[in-house]
Amino acid sequence: MRDINKQTDIFYMKKAIQLAKKGQYTTQSNPNVGCIIVKNNKIIGIGWHIKPNTNHAEINALNMAGNLAYQGTAYISLEPCSHFGKTPPCCYALVQSGITRIVISALDPNPCISGNGIKYLKKSNIKITTGILLKQSKKINYGFFKRMQTNIPWIQIKMATSIDGKIAMHNGESKWITSPKSIQDVHKFRLLSTAILSTSQTIMIDNPLLTARPQQKNKMNYPQPIRIIIDSKNKIQPYHKFINELSTIWLIRIKKDNNFWPNHVKQIILPPYKNKINLIKLFNYLGQKNINAIWIECGAILFSKLLYLNIIDELIIYIAPKMLGHLSKPLYIMNKKIRLHETLQLKFKTIKFIGSDLRIILTPYKK
Numbered sequence: 001m002r003d004i005n006k007q008t009d010i011f012y013m014k015k016a017i018q019l020a021k022k023g024q025y026t027t028q029s030n031p032n033v034g035c036i037i038v039k040n041n042k043i044i045g046i047g048w049h050i051k052p053n054t055n056h057a058e059i060n061a062l063n064m065a066g067n068l069a070y071q072g073t074a075y076i077s078l079e080p081c082s083h084f085g086k087t088p089p090c091c092y093a094l095v096q097s098g099i100t101r102i103v104i105s106a107l108d109p110n111p112c113i114s115g116n117g118i119k120y121l122k123k124s125n126i127k128i129t130t131g132i133l134l135k136q137s138k139k140i141n142y143g144f145f146k147r148m149q150t151n152i153p154w155i156q157i158k159m160a161t162s163i164d165g166k167i168a169m170h171n172g173e174s175k176w177i178t179s180p181k182s183i184q185d186v187h188k189f190r191l192l193s194t195a196i197l198s199t200s201q202t203i204m205i206d207n208p209l210l211t212a213r214p215q216q217k218n219k220m221n222y223p224q225p226i227r228i229i230i231d232s233k234n235k236i237q238p239y240h241k242f243i244n245e246l247s248t249i250w251l252i253r254i255k256k257d258n259n260f261w262p263n264h265v266k267q268i269i270l271p272p273y274k275n276k277i278n279l280i281k282l283f284n285y286l287g288q289k290n291i292n293a294i295w296i297e298c299g300a301i302l303f304s305k306l307l308y309l310n311i312i313d314e315l316i317i318y319i320a321p322k323m324l325g326h327l328s329k330p331l332y333i334m335n336k337k338i339r340l341h342e343t344l345q346l347k348f349k350t351i352k353f354i355g356s357d358l359r360i361i362l363t364p365y366k367k
């Protein structure tokens, strides 16, 4: 009997997680949450969180279920909130609806909720089951969980290389090492991120727009990630091509310049370390600004520094079946000769063909 109940819980929780995913391009910096209300084996309410400042998933599902929710069961992919944020607590609405059982996947890592939602519901005599499909519900909120637990965003870095690990020719030429299919794949990742981070060096060399440009028409109107440029020497000027795109830009600098910048461009001043931006302080700052997930596209210098700092969560490496030769530019730069036992250790996570290229996702081997 217990097993049958568990199968039923998994069945509905899967649906709640699918609903949660509908918000994956729009909920930043809130989590993706889905909710299903069931009574007598029938779904009577569904809801998901669409974007900040709007109803949470549970409220949308309760609104749909109306009075039928009485004595029903709610399946929610994240612990219902117990706080007055931009919206009132979902726990109160759930108790008022007369729901008698709530199945929750993950506890909310938000310190002002974590466990308090469940405590409140239990006190109100609601039966609680937790931990159903925990891995899946965390996976759709990797950025939110990491930021809430560490105050630092989830950090992904993308590089494109040849089979011999080179990222540009000796003269800097690098467009395009990988195929159009890989480039399209990158746009999907960009769209899922809260921010895209790069450097003024990359802007000077590649002149990119750093916007997310998915091919599918239904995704074209989703909010654009914030573009963050590390620019410690104030090299970025109002005439650079990417400034013409109107999505938000943050120039991370040591001091402001006196240029007249359009409204979507903000200069952010951070304390320097040896005349450069202190990267640890930068990521802490971005966490404080509620940035859940950062997608980095940069050159070998920043890539190597971030690996050295052991601050990256995932490396996404596109490998083209090309040989650029030993005079071209390497992926990883070190300022000293090292022995084999001193090398940086990574772990393979996934590998996939993207057109004629390979996409390898790796994680650093954290000690």
Ligand code: AOF
Residues within 6 Å of the ligand: 030, 031, 032, 033, 034, 048, 049, 052, 053, 054, 055, 056, 057, 058, 078, 079, 080, 081, 084, 085, 086, 087, 088, 090, 108, 110, 113
């Ligand atoms: C839920 N259901 O659908 C979501 C929750 O500022 P607010 O009021 O929107 O609250 C945001 C916080 O609420 C967010 O940090 C997270 O802890 C939780 N999100 N909770 O019960 C939802 N999106």
Ligand code: ZN
Residues within 6 Å of the ligand: 056, 057, 058, 080, 081, 082, 088, 089, 090, 091
């Ligand atoms: Zn809520």
